Amino acid sequence: MSLRDKPIRQKLMAILLLTSGVVVVLTCAAFLTYEFVTFRQTTLKNLSTLGRIIAANSTASLAFQNEADAREILSALRAEPHIVAAGLYDKDGRLFARYPADLPVAALPAAPDQDGYRFEHSHLVGYAPVAQASNARLGTLYLQSDLTAVYGTLRLAGAIAALVMGVSLLVAYLLSATLQGTISRPILALAHTAKGVSERHDYSVRAPKLGADELGLLTDAFNQMLSRIEDQDRARLQLITELERSNKELEQFAYVASHDLQEPLRMVSSYTELLERRYGDKLDDKGRTFINFAVDGAVRMQRLINDLLEFSRVSTRGKPMQPVDVNRVLGAVRANLSVAIREAGALVTNEALPSVVADETQLVQLLQNLVGNAIKFRGGERPLVHVSAQPGATECVFAVRDNGIGIAPEYFERIFVIFQRLHARGEYPGTGIGLAVCRRIVERHGGRIWVESAPGQGSTFYFALPTGNGGQVP
Amino acid sequence: MALLKTTLGIRACLLGAVVLLPWGPSLGAQAARTPEYQVKAVFLFNFAQFVDWPAGAFPDSTAPLIIGVLGDDPFGPYLDETVRGEMVRGRPLEIRRYQTIEDIKTCHILFVSPSEESRLEDILANLKHRAILTVGDGAGFAQRGGMIRFISERNKIRMRINVAAAEAVRLTISSKLLRAAEIVTPGKP
Numbered sequence: 001m002s003l004r005d006k007p008i009r010q011k012l013m014a015i016l017l018l019t020s021g022v023v024v025v026l027t028c029a030a031f032l033t034y035e036f037v038t039f040r041q042t043t044l045k046n047l048s049t050l051g052r053i054i055a056a057n058s059t060a061s062l063a064f065q066n067e068a069d070a071r072e073i074l075s076a077l078r079a080e081p082h083i084v085a086a087g088l089y090d091k092d093g094r095l096f097a098r099y100p101a102d103l104p105v106a107a108l109p110a111a112p113d114q115d116g117y118r119f120e121h122s123h124l125v126g127y128a129p130v131a132q133a134s135n136a137r138l139g140t141l142y143l144q145s146d147l148t149a150v151y152g153t154l155r156l157a158g159a160i161a162a163l164v165m166g167v168s169l170l171v172a173y174l175l176s177a178t179l180q181g182t183i184s185r186p187i188l189a190l191a192h193t194a195k196g197v198s199e200r201h202d203y204s205v206r207a208p209k210l211g212a213d214e215l216g217l218l219t220d221a222f223n224q225m226l227s228r229i230e231d232q233d234r235a236r237l238q239l240i241t242e243l244e245r246s247n248k249e250l251e252q253f254a255y256v257a258s259h260d261l262q263e264p265l266r267m268v269s270s271y272t273e274l275l276e277r278r279y280g281d282k283l284d285d286k287g288r289t290f291i292n293f294a295v296d297g298a299v300r301m302q303r304l305i306n307d308l309l310e311f312s313r314v315s316t317r318g319k320p321m322q323p324v325d326v327n328r329v330l331g332a333v334r335a336n337l338s339v340a341i342r343e344a345g346a347l348v349t350n351e352a353l354p355s356v357v358a359d360e361t362q363l364v365q366l367l368q369n370l371v372g373n374a375i376k377f378r379g380g381e382r383p384l385v386h387v388s389a390q391p392g393a394t395e396c397v398f399a400v401r402d403n404g405i406g407i408a409p410e411y412f413e414r415i416f417v418i419f420q421r422l423h424a425r426g427e428y429p430g431t432g433i434g435l436a437v438c439r440r441i442v443e444r445h446g447g448r449i450w451v452e453s454a455p456g457q458g459s460t461f462y463f464a465l466p467t468g469n470g471g472q473v474p
Numbered sequence: 475m476a477l478l479k480t481t482l483g484i485r486a487c488l489l490g491a492v493v494l495l496p497w498g499p500s501l502g503a504q505a506a507r508t509p510e511y512q513v514k515a516v517f518l519f520n521f522a523q524f525v526d527w528p529a530g531a532f533p534d535s536t537a538p539l540i541i542g543v544l545g546d547d548p549f550g551p552y553l554d555e556t557v558r559g560e561m562v563r564g565r566p567l568e569i570r571r572y573q574t575i576e577d578i579k580t581c582h583i584l585f586v587s588p589s590e591e592s593r594l595e596d597i598l599a600n601l602k603h604r605a606i607l608t609v610g611d612g613a614g615f616a617q618r619g620g621m622i623r624f625i626s627e628r629n630k631i632r633m634r635i636n637v638a639a640a641e642a643v644r645l646t647i648s649s650k651l652l653r654a655a656e657i658v659t660p661g662k663p
Contacts, residue, residue, distance in 0.1 A: 060650035063520035064633060065513070069654045132523040132650075135562050 009184045016176035017169065024168045028161035035157040039150055043082075043124060044117050047145050050080060051117075051128035055141045058088055062096060062130055062138040070097035077143075084123070085144040088130070091137055112140035122147055186215040190222060203230035254312040258305045265305065269298035304419075307433040311418060314362065314440040321445070324360045326353035326367075326398070330387055333368045337375070346375045346383035353389045356396055356465050362441045367400070369434040370461050374402035376428060379456070395447065395464040403458040412451050438463070513631050514585075514611070514624055515552040521583055521607060521622070522562040524651035528644035531582060531605045538568040540580055542606075544597065545587030547571055575600050586610040586620065594618060605643045616658045621645070634658050 003011060054073060061070035070088050077083045077099050086099040087108040098108055117126035123144050130139040186209075193207035203226055209219045272294045280288060330350055334341070341348060348371060356363075367387070374385040381403060390397045407415065407422070414420050418436035442449040442463045453459035522539050532539075539562055543549065557567035572578050575597050584606050590597060591612045598619040601608060608620045615623035616636040623634040633655035640647050 057650065060524060060648065060654040063523065064517060064651065064654045065630065066632075066654035132520075132648075133563065135523045136560060138520075 008187055009180060012180035012184055013173070013176050016180060017172055020172035020176075021169060024165050024172075028165055032154070032157055032161055036150070036154055039153045040119070043145065043147070043150055047083075047124055047126055047143055048117050048128070050077075050083070051126050051141055051143050054086070054143070055128045055130045058097075058130055058141065059132040059138055062088065062090055063132065065090075065096075067097055071099070071101060074099035075101070080145075082145045082147075082149045083143060084146045085142075087142040089140040089142065091139050093140070096139065109142060112142060115140070119147075182211075183215070186210040186219060190215075190219060193222070193226075197226065201233075203227075203233050251312050251316060254308055255316055258308040258312065261305050262302075265298060265301055269295065269302065272298060304431050307431045307437075311433055311437050311440065314437060314444060318444060319359045319361055321357045321359055323355050324358045324363055325355045326363070326389065329353075329360065329363050329367055332364050333371055336364070336368055337372055340372065340375050344375050344378060344383050346378070346385060348385045348387070350387040351389065353387065353398075354391050354396055356467070358445055358465060359441075362444070366438050366441045366463065367398075369438050370400040370463075373434060373461075374400060374404055374459070376430070377402075377404040377459075379403065379405050392467070395466045397462055397464045399460050399462050401458065401460040406455045406457045406459050407451060407453040408455050409453075412453075415451070416449065509550075509552065510626060510631070511549045512552040512556075515549050515556045517624070517631060517633070518553065518583060518585060518609060519556045519560065519562075519567065521609065521651070522567065524648040525583075525607055525640075526646040526648075527582060528605050532565070533580075536564060536566075539563075539565045539582050540568045540570055541583045541585070542570045542572055542578060542581040543585045543587060544572045544575065544578070545590040548587055549585075578606075581606050583607045583609060586612070586615070588612055594620075603643065605645055607640065607645055617660050619660060621647075622655070632656065636660060 003014060006014070054077070057076075058070055058073045060066070061073060074086050074088060074097055077086055083099070085103055085107055087095055088097040089112045090096045093111040095105060095108060095110075098105070112127050115127045115129055117124065123146055125142070125144045128141045128143070129137050130141055131137045186207075189210065190207045193205055196205050197203060206223045206226060207219045209216050209223075272291060276288070276291045276295070280291075283291070327350075330348075330353060334348060337348075340346070371385055371387070375383050384403045386399075386401045388399045388401070390399070411422055415422065416435045416439040419432045420436075421430070421432035438461075439449050442465070445465050447463055447465040449461065449463040451459055451461050518541055522541070541553070541557065543553070547553070553569055557569060560567050570581065572581075572584075575593075578584065578601075582605075584601070586594065586597060586608060588611060594610070594612060594615070595618065598608065602619070607622065609622045609624070610620050611624040611626075616634045616639075619636070619639055621636050621640045623636075625632045625634055633651075635647060635652060635655045635657050636659070637647060637652065637657055638659065
């Protein structure tokens with residue numbers, strides 16, 4: 001997991017720790033470098049001082065060739081354990097005395113080198129001139145010091161630096177753990193509130209404001225947004241509830257009305273028929289025409305009521321959704337419409353159709369309305385109806401294409417409204433409810449329906465059914 | 475830098491002499507071949523560096539430091555070679571040879587030749603109040619009132635110093651020189 005995906009708390013701590021860590025490391029590095037450099041210099045200076053003292057003391061030994069005295073003087077170097085070797089050379093460069101006394105001659109340079117002190121490998125070596133006051137040179141003193149003191153000091157300094165680093169980082173950790181809260185707490189509170197809102201859709205919660213800084217402003221803005229959403233949500237819920245209630249009432253009303261209208265209508269139509277049968281011969285032509293109008297009106301009203309009932313039943317008498325093979329549905333439609341198909345000489349073709357999750361009865365009704373319309377609104381030619389399907393990721397789009405009279409674009413919406421007709425009753429029979437029922441069925445399935453057409457060019461009705469909640473079954 | 479140059483110059487000048495001076499302990503094989511008086515000549519020269527003379531011993535600050543040899547000179551060319559071109563504390567060195575004690579006018583280091591052994595008491599008595607560092611190699615030289623005696627010991631030259639005699643004429647012998655020598659008190663063997 002990259003730093004980008006870490007919680008903000010860890011991110012802040014990481015930033016703080018990294019910053020202080022780098023500072024501490026750089027400081028310690030500077031400290032160690034300083035220690036190392038100064039201690040090397042100090043060691044060099046100490047050795048050169050020691051060299052000068054020993055050289056000054058050993059002048060007489062060299063001048064008067066007293067080896068024992070020279071050895072004794074050199075043996076004083078025991079006090080400085082870092083001196084691992086020393087040698088006294090006479091003015092001809094021959095080794096005169098050495099320290100420690102048992103040091104092999106080979107461990108010392110065969111002849112003295114140039115005066116001065118220098119670091120060689122793991123040692124500090126130096127050559128100091130031996131002369132009495134400012135007089136002629138009597139010889140050379142060689143000193144060799146190991147650098148364990150330097151490394152020891154460096155180790156100590158390193159240990160101190162490590163300790164300082166550890167303590168600093170610990171303090172930095174504790175401080176950052178405390179201080180990061182000032183930034184992360186308001187953000188976390190915001191995030192927590194936002195999460196709660198999106199998970200529970202509870203717009204009544206408010207993020208606590210923990211300061212008047214930018215985060216405080218953000219919190220305020222967020223809370224204001226929440227209250228606005230809460231207000232709107234409440235208004236929306238209210239509206240939905242009202243709509244649902246009125247819709248239900250309307251449906252109930254439509255159902256009850258159409259149902260209850262049947263009875264008196266039946267009475268009107270049966271008594272009108274009775275009137276015609278019993279007293280038809282007693283009436284003149286005008287009276288019989290009136291009766292015919294009354295019967296015709298009653299029959300039309302009967303059909304309207306039936307259609308209205310059918311329309312309201314889409315939602316009140318719906319059956320549960322289950323996988324349906326649309327090929328089978330189309331078969332049923334063909335059977336139901338067999339008379340109309342035969343009479344019109346229509347040809348209903350189809351591609352392989354998928355299965356969908358739907359109310360089978362309503363799906364039959366839907367397709368039957370569309371295929372029926374395609375046959376009904378035919379032009380001069382033989383009706384050709386083609387049913388196809390285009391399965392997609394989220395929805396399956398069905399198409400019913402015909403070669404009928406077509407529809408002008410300005411009517412594309414109107415045709416789906418209940419009891420809206422584009423043609424005179426004499427031209428094409430029907431109450432104008434078919435497409436309204438289609439739309440209601442499609443909407444009950446969570447889909448949509450639309451048309452593409454032009455007058456005289458035939459029409460294609462599309463309806464899309466969602467493939468979600470188990471969706472399309474292959 | 476000047477010191478270094480001088481030192482190098484001295485080294486170069488002395489090369490002839492020092493190459494022939496392996497009297498040192500680490501070079502025992504060559505030691506036998508090193509003339510004893512060559513070493514003694516160098517020692518005489520070195521005394522100039524480790525002894526302080528009282529004020530008045532020199533007429534001025536650049537006056538030469540005089541090393542005298544009383545009696546027959548046993549050094550041959552060595553003494554002259556040793557001091558040639560050398561300076562000690564800004565003074566040039568000069569070698570003088572005396573036949574009698576009366577010849578000695580200004581002198582700072584006097585080597586009493588073995589040839590003067592018989593007259594030693596007189597010589598030392600004569601020099602008793604003069605700020606002259608007396609050096610000799612005769613037996614009992616230091617006990618008899620001389621200041622420094624050379625002793626040959628297993629191919630090495632050792633010194634025996636009579637500090638009291640030196641102090642009596644206000645000669646200060648460096649403690650470093652005393653370290654390298656044996657100190658004797660007159661009257662004791």
